[in-house]
Amino acid sequence: MRISVCRKEHFNAAHRLYNPGWSDEKNEAVFGKCNNPNFHGHNYDLVVRLIGEPDPDTGYVYDLKKLKDLIRENVINKFDHKNLNLDTVEFKKLNPTAENIAITIYNILRTKIDDKYEIKITLYETERNFVEYPY
Amino acid sequence: MRISVCRKEHFNAAHRLYNPGWSDEKNEAVFGKCNNPNFHGHNYDLVVRLIGEPDPDTGYVYDLKKLKDLIRENVINKFDHKNLNLDTVEFKKLNPTAENIAITIYNILRTKIDDKYEIKITLYETERNFVEYPY
Amino acid sequence: MRISVCRKEHFNAAHRLYNPGWSDEKNEAVFGKCNNPNFHGHNYDLVVRLIGEPDPDTGYVYDLKKLKDLIRENVINKFDHKNLNLDTVEFKKLNPTAENIAITIYNILRTKIDDKYEIKITLYETERNFVEYPY
Amino acid sequence: MRISVCRKEHFNAAHRLYNPGWSDEKNEAVFGKCNNPNFHGHNYDLVVRLIGEPDPDTGYVYDLKKLKDLIRENVINKFDHKNLNLDTVEFKKLNPTAENIAITIYNILRTKIDDKYEIKITLYETERNFVEYPY
Amino acid sequence: MRISVCRKEHFNAAHRLYNPGWSDEKNEAVFGKCNNPNFHGHNYDLVVRLIGEPDPDTGYVYDLKKLKDLIRENVINKFDHKNLNLDTVEFKKLNPTAENIAITIYNILRTKIDDKYEIKITLYETERNFVEYPY
Amino acid sequence: MRISVCRKEHFNAAHRLYNPGWSDEKNEAVFGKCNNPNFHGHNYDLVVRLIGEPDPDTGYVYDLKKLKDLIRENVINKFDHKNLNLDTVEFKKLNPTAENIAITIYNILRTKIDDKYEIKITLYETERNFVEYPY
Numbered sequence: 020m021r022i023s024v025c026r027k028e029h030f031n032a033a034h035r036l037y038n039p040g041w042s043d044e045k046n047e048a049v050f051g052k053c054n055n056p057n058f059h060g061h062n063y064d065l066v067v068r069l070i071g072e073p074d075p076d077t078g079y080v081y082d083l084k085k086l087k088d089l090i091r092e093n094v095i096n097k098f099d100h101k102n103l104n105l106d107t108v109e110f111k112k113l114n115p116t117a118e119n120i121a122i123t124i125y126n127i128l129r130t131k132i133d134d135k136y137e138i139k140i141t142l143y144e145t146e147r148n149f150v151e152y153p154y
Numbered sequence: 155m156r157i158s159v160c161r162k163e164h165f166n167a168a169h170r171l172y173n174p175g176w177s178d179e180k181n182e183a184v185f186g187k188c189n190n191p192n193f194h195g196h197n198y199d200l201v202v203r204l205i206g207e208p209d210p211d212t213g214y215v216y217d218l219k220k221l222k223d224l225i226r227e228n229v230i231n232k233f234d235h236k237n238l239n240l241d242t243v244e245f246k247k248l249n250p251t252a253e254n255i256a257i258t259i260y261n262i263l264r265t266k267i268d269d270k271y272e273i274k275i276t277l278y279e280t281e282r283n284f285v286e287y288p289y
Numbered sequence: 290m291r292i293s294v295c296r297k298e299h300f301n302a303a304h305r306l307y308n309p310g311w312s313d314e315k316n317e318a319v320f321g322k323c324n325n326p327n328f329h330g331h332n333y334d335l336v337v338r339l340i341g342e343p344d345p346d347t348g349y350v351y352d353l354k355k356l357k358d359l360i361r362e363n364v365i366n367k368f369d370h371k372n373l374n375l376d377t378v379e380f381k382k383l384n385p386t387a388e389n390i391a392i393t394i395y396n397i398l399r400t401k402i403d404d405k406y407e408i409k410i411t412l413y414e415t416e417r418n419f420v421e422y423p424y
Numbered sequence: 425m426r427i428s429v430c431r432k433e434h435f436n437a438a439h440r441l442y443n444p445g446w447s448d449e450k451n452e453a454v455f456g457k458c459n460n461p462n463f464h465g466h467n468y469d470l471v472v473r474l475i476g477e478p479d480p481d482t483g484y485v486y487d488l489k490k491l492k493d494l495i496r497e498n499v500i501n502k503f504d505h506k507n508l509n510l511d512t513v514e515f516k517k518l519n520p521t522a523e524n525i526a527i528t529i530y531n532i533l534r535t536k537i538d539d540k541y542e543i544k545i546t547l548y549e550t551e552r553n554f555v556e557y558p559y
Numbered sequence: 560m561r562i563s564v565c566r567k568e569h570f571n572a573a574h575r576l577y578n579p580g581w582s583d584e585k586n587e588a589v590f591g592k593c594n595n596p597n598f599h600g601h602n603y604d605l606v607v608r609l610i611g612e613p614d615p616d617t618g619y620v621y622d623l624k625k626l627k628d629l630i631r632e633n634v635i636n637k638f639d640h641k642n643l644n645l646d647t648v649e650f651k652k653l654n655p656t657a658e659n660i661a662i663t664i665y666n667i668l669r670t671k672i673d674d675k676y677e678i679k680i681t682l683y684e685t686e687r688n689f690v691e692y693p694y
Numbered sequence: 695m696r697i698s699v700c701r702k703e704h705f706n707a708a709h710r711l712y713n714p715g716w717s718d719e720k721n722e723a724v725f726g727k728c729n730n731p732n733f734h735g736h737n738y739d740l741v742v743r744l745i746g747e748p749d750p751d752t753g754y755v756y757d758l759k760k761l762k763d764l765i766r767e768n769v770i771n772k773f774d775h776k777n778l779n780l781d782t783v784e785f786k787k788l789n790p791t792a793e794n795i796a797i798t799i800y801n802i803l804r805t806k807i808d809d810k811y812e813i814k815i816t817l818y819e820t821e822r823n824f825v826e827y828p829y
Contacts, residue, residue: 022253023289027282031820033708033735033777038481049482051489057777060708060735062820070289076173077184078251083283084186102708102732116483118427145706145737147432148488154428154475157523158559162552166415168303168330168372192372195303195330197415205559211443212454213521218553219456237303237327280301280332292793293829297822308616319617321624340829346713347724348791353823354726386618388562417567418623424563424610436685438573438600438642462642465573465600467685507573507597550571550602578751589752591759656753658697687702688758694698694745 023070023139024080028090030099033060034115037104058102061144063120065094067128070137081136093127117144121152158205158274159215163225165234168195169250172239193237196279198255200229202263205272216271228262252279256287293340293409294350298360300369303330304385307374328372331414333390335364337398340407351406363397387414391422428475428544429485433495435504438465439520442509463507466549468525470499472533475542486541498532522549526557563610563679564620568630570639573600574655577644598642601684603660605634607668610677621676633667657684661692698745698814699755703765705774708735709790712779733777736819738795740769742803745812756811768802792819796827 035058036050046054053059067090071080101107103115109123121142128138143149170193171185181189188194202225206215236242238250244258256277263273278284305328306320316324323329337360341350371377373385379393391412398408413419440463441455451459458464472495476485506512508520514528526547533543548554575598576590586594593599607630611620641647643655649663661682668678683689710733711725721729728734742765746755776782778790784798796817803813818824 020257021289022256022285022287024253025284025286027284029820031734031736033733036483040481049487052775055775055777055781057780058708058733058735059706059775059777060733060737061706062735062737068286073251073253073257076175078171078249078254080253080285082184100727100730100734102730102734105732106730114483116478118429118478118485119483121427122425122478145704149430149432150427150485151430151473152427154426155527156559157526157555157557159523160554160556162554164415166329166331168328187370190370190372190376192375193303193328193330194301194370194372195328196301197330197332203556208521208523208527211445213441213519213524215523215555217454235322235325235329237325237329240327241325280299290797291829292796292825292827294793295824295826297824306618310616319622338826343791343793343797346715348711348789348794350793350825352724384618386613388564388613388620389618391562392560392613418565419567420562420564420620421608422562424561434685436599436601438598457640460640460642460646462645463573463598463600464571464640464642465598466571467602505592505595505599507595507599510597511595550569576753580751589757654753656748658699658748658755659753661697662695662748688700689702690697690699690755691743692697694696 020072021070022073022080023068024083024086025066025068026083026086026090027064027066028087028095029062029064030095031060031062032098032101032103033058034103034110035059036114036116038114039112058104063098064143065090065124066141066143067124068139068141069132070139071135089128089131093131094124097127117142117148117150118152121150125152155207156205157208157215158203159218159221160201160203161218161221161225162199162201163222163230164197164199165230166195166197167233167236167238168193169238169245170194171249171251173249174247193239198233199278200225200259201276201278202259203274203276204267205274206270224263224266228266229259232262252277252283252285253287256285260287290342291340292343292350293338294353294356295336295338296353296356296360297334297336298357298365299332299334300365301330301332302368302371302373303328304373304380305329306384306386308384309382328374333368334413335360335394336411336413337394338409338411339402340409341405359398359401363401364394367397387412387418387420388422391420395422425477426475427478427485428473429488429491430471430473431488431491431495432469432471433492433500434467434469435500436465436467437503437506437508438463439508439515440464441519441521443519444517463509468503469548470495470529471546471548472529473544473546474537475544476540494533494536498536499529502532522547522553522555523557526555530557560612561610562613562620563608564623564626565606565608566623566626566630567604567606568627568635569602569604570635571600571602572638572641572643573598574643574650575599576654576656578654579652598644603638604683605630605664606681606683607664608679608681609672610679611675629668629671633671634664637667657682657688657690658692661690665692695747696745697748697755698743699758699761700741700743701758701761701765702739702741703762703770704737704739705770706735706737707773707776707778708733709778709785710734711789711791713789714787733779738773739818740765740799741816742799743814743816744807745814746810764803764806768806769799772802792817792823792825793827796825800827 036053171188306323441458
């Protein structure tokens, strides 16, 4: 009787796609306008999904108010209104693609949420470009 | 060659989260403002997904017009513009969390739809809080 | 050089449409399923629009962070997760139609916001039914 | 470490649901107003999902700019502002239900994208009627 | 104390942009892919806005349930799942641009709704292309 | 017989709110997290509205395909994937608040569009914060 419960949050951040092991020309060729050295930015929409069994006393799989607070404390406060490349430890060396941001958020929340829950992250970089981890 | 077909419907209802086996204090502590004795309410968005094989004569897995009518007759007419706790037999004793509403809708539709179709229910309590059953 | 700035917030509430000066039959005939004595509910989306001139020092017409806080303190805290008919002084005697809720929110905010700003309220009762005041 | 990356595109097309092996009466009975001989139309929203492993050098599973171009060249240019029944080879004999359009788009893209990627197609015929293939 | 009340409906139709007084070349040059002789189509979203004074007995400017029925009887039944150029008297000679469809819907509803209400029509041909009449 | 036609476009940009005539403390006090020296970013949604009379030969107020191209050439190419403060001449000295961005876009398009059309700009910085100019 597995059921998933989902909470949507958002954050606004600047970033730049860049591989420091490559020349400027190769970075420009691969990442195009996303490689702009002065950064660009997005409104990121984040959906966190927990999969588990409902508690018979509450009817909850997980209190979504608590999930909201957990996401805000551990993810939104870290990334909102930040430059992902310059202001965060997570992306000092890791290229902040949507894929890597989703994996990073998964790893952060995985340490905060009981292992009896499966976790899935959906991250919308724009309304038209989005990723899901793990699939 | 399994394919899923989905239909979105909605209903507006009042509810209150409450465990009658608990004290008022415990209900307040666990359910917070969702425990308001005078109820609050939501516009629920419901997505019903059927998974099956397309019929070679029609190209349909399931006629979505028939699925729409089936959902309206068996789910929407029962819950729309109702108080889930007071006006429905389903939630007289069952706490109307999003999880329990989704499971209840699944159970209702499971008896109306041929077993050759797998069914999945997604229920949005708000744009930011939603559940899926089964996962 | 008039410009409008808008902030969207939401609240979830129960209500019932009802005119106490009418018979039950007339209430039922006029308000239909919205007259359910046990209430139903909605996710209300609220857009507050202020019209004024940008301040040359800030580039702001009005700080939207302040507008958000003002709306939450004076409107959302009052109506969210409440039964509009039973839990609020505003709708003890006033029928909580979308029109009357929008006018009430306008009147609340009008006392909190400097008269140099014009105010407009858009209230979505559902995605398909909404009102704007004043027009 | 499988992750999915998704790109949303859209096209506007006319179509008619029709089985040439049936009488007009049977077509009308089965397909109703979708059988209108003069056609009707839709704004189709298409989500293409690729599932694979992120490349360690780029942080990409697949460059979404390239996926966008691939979809536009092979799907959108073929179907956008077209009559699916009359203007396309794919639906000359195949009934253009949402299911069949999704399967057709899957088959087109399957020949253009490396087999190491799993592909999934979600097609919205309207906001309320949509299909996913394969499930 | 003027307030506006709005109802959103939708219809799906095929159409072709075409001026019969012009050569095929000129039609092609002006209307591009919208001139496809075999038609294309859209999911049209329609918002009908009525502006008036709330009735003190009901709190309604206009019963939105009645407005919904009025729109469905007079507009949706006429245009939904139709070919606007071939199946309707309104667009036999009038080019079915979004502008002309909006004006036509306005004229239809103007004869059905008391003159004490101002009417405004917003018509979305796509999410990105829309018109409002009168402005 | 005035009618408005609207086109929605979007761009993704980084920015920082900052008044160079103020101390860092005052900038921080007034602009809060929007003052982050390393910038943050947004997906901006832009609606351009032109108000005019339909041409009797085309049924168009303005060809929305041409409006799309005009916006992309003059606005999107200038601001998309850019740092508004560092990469644009418009915001070298002007604080890139939503109000100032909307006024700037209005001024750019006003020089490109015939004076017989009235222009209005709506700019969404987030789904919840947006501005309209002129009002």
